[in-house]
Amino acid sequence: MARNKYPEETVQLILDVAFRLFMKKGYEHTSVQDIIDQLGGLSKGAIYHHFKSKEDILAAVTDQMTRESNQMLAVIRDRSDLNGREKLKAIFSESLNRPVQNDLFTVAPDFQNNPKLLFYFMQDTVKNVAPNYILPIIRQGISDGSIETDYPEQLAELIIFVINIWINPMISGGSADESYRRFQVFGQMMRGLGLDIVDREMLGRVRELASIYQKNRCQKNR
Numbered sequence: 001m002a003r004n005k006y007p008e009e010t011v012q013l014i015l016d017v018a019f020r021l022f023m024k025k026g027y028e029h030t031s032v033q034d035i036i037d038q039l040g041g042l043s044k045g046a047i048y049h050h051f052k053s054k055e056d057i058l059a060a061v062t063d064q065m066t067r068e069s070n071q072m073l074a075v076i077r078d079r080s081d082l083n084g085r086e087k088l089k090a091i092f093s094e095s096l097n098r099p100v101q102n103d104l105f106t107v108a109p110d111f112q113n114n115p116k117l118l119f120y121f122m123q124d125t126v127k128n129v130a131p132n133y134i135l136p137i138i139r140q141g142i143s144d145g146s147i148e149t150d151y152p153e154q155l156a157e158l159i160i161f162v163i164n165i166w167i168n169p170m171i172s173g174g175s176a177d178e179s180y181r182r183f184q185v186f187g188q189m190m191r192g193l194g195l196d197i198v199d200r201e202m203l204g205r206v207r208e209l210a211s212i213y214q215k216n217r218c219q220k221n222r
Helices: 007-025 032-037 044-050 054-077 084-097 100-107 115-144 152-166 176-192 200-220
Strands: none
Touching: 007 032, 007 044, 007 054, 032 044, 032 054, 054 084, 054 115, 084 100, 084 115, 084 152, 084 200, 115 152, 152 176, 176 200
16 A cells, blocks of 8 residues: 555554554553554554654544544534434434444443543543533523523533543443443433433443443453
8 A cells, every 4th residue: 555645545544553452452552563563564654654653643543433423413413403402312312322332332442541542532522522512502402491501511511521431331440230320310410400311211221331341341351
């Protein structure tokens, strides 16, 4: 594969290899040489032509991981047939039921052993997802009367932090039952704010995904 003739393919190959290694070995235990060894003959110069460092590769891998999810969030945010509360519920339902989630939870890393990957994931959650996708929906809900809060920015951050960090077994390390209970508490908390947006189907799906992740971790630790 010629680096200069097919730069997009070269970049994608680097990201695919890096993603697999980060998932398997962890970011800290993956070297640039490890990536080179699986690039099918590409040189170190090919990597540094496109990326200044291993951390730049990690940033690009994380961006690729979150891009599809953010596209889904944008579609729901921009729908004109739902009020703010309905959009929040649609986001949770769509996020949990995307077919790719099964694959993600099957190959997902232990974020506790991937602090760099965790940092980039949390950075995207707090600095991108909350203000650009959740906050506009909450503001719409305030405007259309379906959401009541005096603190829309903080509510957006709380929702996305609880869902993506506290409930997520890849980060919290909890069992399937623990993730299920945490999601139940989140549902109770939302109902206390007048947002009945968690249903039985979502609860069941959270337990299913957490079970997939725990099974994967057990197999890797044998």
